[in-house]
Amino acid sequence: MTITYEWRGDFDDAAVDTLHAEAFGHVQENTDRQTRVRRHSLGWVCARSGGRLVGFVNVAWDGGVHAFVLDTMVAEDARKTGVGTELVAAAAHGARAADCEWLHVDFEEHLRPFYFDACGFGPTEAGLLALR
Template sequence: MVIELVPRFAVDDRQLSMLHAHAFDGDLAKVHPWAQRLEEHALTWIGAFDAGQLVGFIQVCWDGGAHAFLLDTAVDPDRRHQGIGTRLVEAAANDARAAGCEWLHVDFEPHLEHFYLGMCGFRATNAGLIRLR
């Protein structure tokens, strides 16, 4: 298995929607306008490909200054625990650093604490969240 990480790849909305739905137990029939959203709002995005198949994804949004934010980190459930997610986070951090960002933020659910705090090197901080819908 040779996983190729491709920054700012040409996004196929259906392909990325399917990966996201598999990773987050979402609606497999719903196609989101990923390409448009990423072009408008992301600093960068990175796909992990195995023989042309999208098996992982991450995006980095930012404030245009010092702060960048990881969103939508996703790895195909059949491909987890193979280092793909860690490589995606490392590549995203490198891209944010190259863009001049000083901080990289991520929010995550408790079951992902070992991944983000242990494997990826984030430190725990206090944060707040308001559900808008």
Template sequence: MTDPAVLVVRPALSDAAMAELFAAAWGGSGDTRWAPILARSLTWLAAYREGRLVGFVNVVGDGGRHAFVLDTTVHPDEQRGGLGTRLVRAAAGQARAADVEWLHVDYEAHLTGFYTRCGFRPTAAGLLNLR
């Protein structure tokens, strides 16, 4: 059995490593600059296997009772093995430790099962596209 990926809280992340992960998982160029995003985050977690970034999740907060899970991403070679669930549950633990009361996540309908396994329950919400 393969050893589980190692989860690291708030590691330094290069734009190149993040671009590689996001391109593999989502396609596209992955030209996001992560330092300004992470500077505003409550916390983030990364997953590594043999030194390679294979997973990521970001948690942003309002400075009070609410925080949001963003950018949950797992490399395709690692999907369907529980890594995403581990990342989201660890992020929830970090948010709890920061005294967050409500952890929110938005997702597409086909991800309902995944987020239910992570402990979330569906709620009605609104979304406004500003672009």
């Protein structure tokens, strides 16, 4: 499988919604993701195999030096092949090129080996307040 990665690549909402359902186990409908990411994100990375979207990650930011990895998603048939790691590496490259100094990520415990071992993130103390 040959994969290409594109910073701020074009994408179809339906294709990202399909990836979201595979990655997170639930469907998000009528997300208008394109409008949201173009308005609020530093960038995003699209991974494609033969034109099909097989990976996506959003990179939000504070408009300054902090960028945030959100919603790393890989199609089921492309998992365990390095696609997720390359998505995050491309996200880090894009954030670095925009002069960000920090790339943050929050994740569930089962993703710790992916983000720490495969992607090179380090542990930090952080807080989280549930609003719902």
